Amino acid sequence: MSSNIKEMADNYLEQKMEDMRSGKLRPSSLTTATPRKGFLQVPFPPRRVLVTGGANGIGLAITRAYINAGCKVAVFDIDKERGQQLAQNEGIRFYHVDLCDAKKVEESFLNLLHAWRDVDIIVNDAGISSFFPLTDGGLESFDRIINTNMRPIYILARLWALHKKQYPIPSDYGGRMINISSTRHIQSEIGTEGYSASKGAVASITHALMMSLSEFGITVNCISPGWIHTGKPEELTEADHLQHPSHRVGTPEDIARTCIFLSLPGNDFINGADIVVDGGMTRKMIYV
Numbered sequence: 362m363s364s365n366i367k368e369m370a371d372n373y374l375e376q377k378m379e380d381m382r383s384g385k386l387r388p389s390s391l392t393t394a395t396p397r398k399g400f401l402q403v404p405f406p407p408r409r410v411l412v413t414g415g416a417n418g419i420g421l422a423i424t425r426a427y428i429n430a431g432c433k434v435a436v437f438d439i440d441k442e443r444g445q446q447l448a449q450n451e452g453i454r455f456y457h458v459d460l461c462d463a464k465k466v467e468e469s470f471l472n473l474l475h476a477w478r479d480v481d482i483i484v485n486d487a488g489i490s491s492f493f494p495l496t497d498g499g500l501e502s503f504d505r506i507i508n509t510n511m512r513p514i515y516i517l518a519r520l521w522a523l524h525k526k527q528y529p530i531p532s533d534y535g536g537r538m539i540n541i542s543s544t545r546h547i548q549s550e551i552g553t554e555g556y557s558a559s560k561g562a563v564a565s566i567t568h569a570l571m572m573s574l575s576e577f578g579i580t581v582n583c584i585s586p587g588w589i590h591t592g593k594p595e596e597l598t599e600a601d602h603l604q605h606p607s608h609r610v611g612t613p614e615d616i617a618r619t620c621i622f623l624s625l626p627g628n629d630f631i632n633g634a635d636i637v638v639d640g641g642m643t644r645k646m647i648y649v
Contacts, residue, residue: 403625407431408534409480410624411473413460413513414487415453416443418591419541422613423484423620424453430621435473435480437466437487460487460513461505470520479524481534482624485514486541488559492552503555510559511566514540518570518581525577535578537624540567541616542585542635544643560585564635571633580632584619587611587639606641 410427414420415436421443427434428451435454438444444455454476456469473480488510491502518538545553546561567583574581589611590597602609615638623631637643 405430405621405625406534407433408482408624409433409435409477410482410484411435411437411470411480411517412484412486413437413458413517415484416440416447416455419586419589419613419616420484420486421447422617423486425451426614426617426621427482427624428453432482433477435477437469439487461509463508463512463516466513466516467520470517474520474524479528479530480521480536482537482539483517483521484539484541484620485517485563487513488541488543490556492550492556494552495554498552498555503558506555507559507562510556511562514538514563514566514570518574521579522574522577525579532578534626535580535629536574538570538574538579538581539620539623540564540581540583542567542583544585544587544637544639546585548643567635568633575632578629580623580629582623582631582633583635584616584623585635585637585639586616587637587642589613589616604642605639606645609640611638611640 407430408427410432412420412424412427412434413436415424415434416438417440420436420438424434424436424447433454435456436444436447437456437458437460439457439459441457444457447453448455454473456473458465458469460466489506491506493502521536521538540563542563543556543560545557546564549557564583564585567581571581588601588605591613597610619636619638622628623636
């Protein structure tokens, strides 16, 4: 996308956001003239949302959930092709970022703050799940997992706090940071040391950031998905589904709906939580 086209798209989205704020335009997916029977309506003003890893898998479902809620969405992702497709087809603001590159993360976020003046919601979804035997994996592989899955959360939180401190704009919403961990931070298989450690760090930094960002009215919560299938439904067996107390394997939309729930204006009393979304598997007693 050329810079001129990108600027025109941003201006168009900015105007739509202003129309929504002024009441001239409302997202049809959220608001109807008369509530329909069987549908729950909740207020969800348009927000400025950053999703890391938002071009594929769970992150893509999260991105689309916020788009459908009438939000302005930016995505940081290493997948340039999919990110550019999203920008062209769905109007997001895309940054080609390797989350392991701290400098690129900082530059991209500062650029976003300059463009939008602030963000309202950050969803830290980006992560890699490289599994390898303990005797095969080297320190370089371990470091890359940690630097991709956990370090960007700290970088973004710090820059967001510095921005809030420099530009203390009053807001009745404050903000939301939502970190995507995994149930593997409380249960593991062989060869998952790097991934499990990184996701444990994500869960731990969540309640630390809850305290540090509280002065800005930002809540910080964590979602720990279980088995979330991002492939084709036919790849799963009946046994895959029935082993879950919920009788099905999870979908990316399960996590996206949880993000939307945590982002609702009235849900600011949920803070520092680790919400497990796994169909009940981590509470199921299993003996062989």
